[in-house]
Amino acid sequence: MRIVRVFAVAAGVLAVAATGQAAEKVAFGVGSAPGASVYIQVDIAKALGYFEQEGVEPQLQYFKGGSVAGAALVGGSVEVSANAMDHVVKAKREGKELRLIVSFTHLPGTPMVVNIKHRNEIKTAKDLKGRPIGVTAPGSATDLLTRFVLHKEGIRPEEVKIIGVGTNTMPPALENDQVHAAMGVDPWVTQLVKRGKGYILVDFRTEKDTRAVFGGPYQFTGLLARQDVIEKRPEMIQRVVNALVRTNRWMAANPVERWAEVLPADLVGDKPTWIESMKASKEMFTADSLPTRDGVMSLLRAFEVTGQVPEATKMNPDALIDPRFVRQALEKYR
Numbered sequence: 550m551r552i553v554r555v556f557a558v559a560a561g562v563l564a565v566a567a568t569g570q571a572a573e574k575v576a577f578g579v580g581s582a583p584g585a586s587v588y589i590q591v592d593i594a595k596a597l598g599y600f601e602q603e604g605v606e607p608q609l610q611y612f613k614g615g616s617v618a619g620a621a622l623v624g625g626s627v628e629v630s631a632n633a634m635d636h637v638v639k640a641k642r643e644g645k646e647l648r649l650i651v652s653f654t655h656l657p658g659t660p661m662v663v664n665i666k667h668r669n670e671i672k673t674a675k676d677l678k679g680r681p682i683g684v685t686a687p688g689s690a691t692d693l694l695t696r697f698v699l700h701k702e703g704i705r706p707e708e709v710k711i712i713g714v715g716t717n718t719m720p721p722a723l724e725n726d727q728v729h730a731a732m733g734v735d736p737w738v739t740q741l742v743k744r745g746k747g748y749i750l751v752d753f754r755t756e757k758d759t760r761a762v763f764g765g766p767y768q769f770t771g772l773l774a775r776q777d778v779i780e781k782r783p784e785m786i787q788r789v790v791n792a793l794v795r796t797n798r799w800m801a802a803n804p805v806e807r808w809a810e811v812l813p814a815d816l817v818g819d820k821p822t823w824i825e826s827m828k829a830s831k832e833m834f835t836a837d838s839l840p841t842r843d844g845v846m847s848l849l850r851a852f853e854v855t856g857q858v859p860e861a862t863k864m865n866p867d868a869l870i871d872p873r874f875v876r877q878a879l880e881k882y883r
Contacts, residue, residue: 555770571606573785577607578622578630580615580770581716584816586735586830587770588631590796590807596811597621597799599792603729603805605785613715614686621772622647628782629789633690634848636841637773637869642858646776648871649846650786652840655770657835658690660738661698663730665747671730674751675702683714683722683731690769693731696855698732698751701762725745740819741827749807754830763851768844769833774828786873794838794878801836840876842866 579588589608596601599608610627619636621627625644628634637647661670670676677699681832684691696706714722719733720741729751733741752758759767772793779786800808805827809817816821817871845866852858 551581553725562776565878567651572601572606572701573788574606574608575789576627576630577609578586578618578632579609579611580618580630580632580689581611581734582613582718582794582844583611584812585716586827587654587833588632589827590653590793590800592630592791592812592816593606593808594642594796596813597796599795600789603788605788605792607789613711613718614684614691616686616688616692622771622775625775627730628778629772629786631770632773633692633770633847634768634773634869635852638849638858638861638864639688639854641864641869647773648776648779649768649840649869650774650871650874651772651790651797651838652657652768652781652798652835652844652875653771653793654833655766655844656756656759657690657767657769657843658662658830658833659694659732659734659753660749661695661730661732661751661753661788662723662727662738662741664728664751665745666726667729670749671710674698675700675704676701678704678708679732680729680867681710681712681727681729683712683719683733684731685716685726685734686713689713691734693851693855693857694753695732696857697851698762700855720746735830736818736823739829743822754833756832763847765847766844766870767847767851768840768842769848771840774871783874787877789825790838790874791878791881794875795882796838797834797836797838798882799836805831837879839872840870845869 615633618630618632622630632648640647685693719731722728723731805824849861852861
């Protein structure tokens, strides 16, 4: 119901006005087009007015893929970014200090979808050898996941062609056969499948498929911040984290139909399909906003076995995450 959304935003504005202070601006990157399931917390927090209620004004910049948003964070054009944790690991290797400060998803949440015309040829991941495969962007989290899946099947990166196709621009790339398969995100994957244009090969939205490939949980997306920003603006970081922790808890307490009600209609689009996509993804969301060591270690193993970060498992997981702000938010909003 739009009334719910309007009331929440109005309440946030009144709360900020009551303090007599203007909302604190935050340069905030997002590693996809608006509405991606793996970053949906940002859109829901905005719709519910939680950022306003916490006294922050996120200046949202949506990027084509996670690697672009990660580069913007490292380069300083944004202060925080909704991103995959991969970029914390890559930055660490380059001597740059990022931290995951809120967990959004403890499963990758990215199904590998195949063009329906190849149904009789591509039946397992092993059948991807020699074919063009789409990822959101080269060097992104979907790129790493794709390489890990190929590695498990004994396929070398040079035996396929990996192509960046974006997030919401992935469907036309798949339908036009620019790529035969793609590691995509919802709601766009579900839209393809619903229209009979694609089928799921590997479903990382589920714990079953994630455990089958990685042996356990996999720390995927969340809010990343540069260490210098954490040190210089801890109050701002806490406010942003408060808003996102409240959002994760709200999502866990409400059915996805309610999510669709509070979000802008143009973001949801075809409501039945959107709801179906979020129901398929609901297993992946982190209700308590806290990353786990097991999830981080799965990510580090993926980096190590694909050769992207040799000896990645020797990294200290605790040096890549900073859960202090989430713990404070959980204490405040018990």
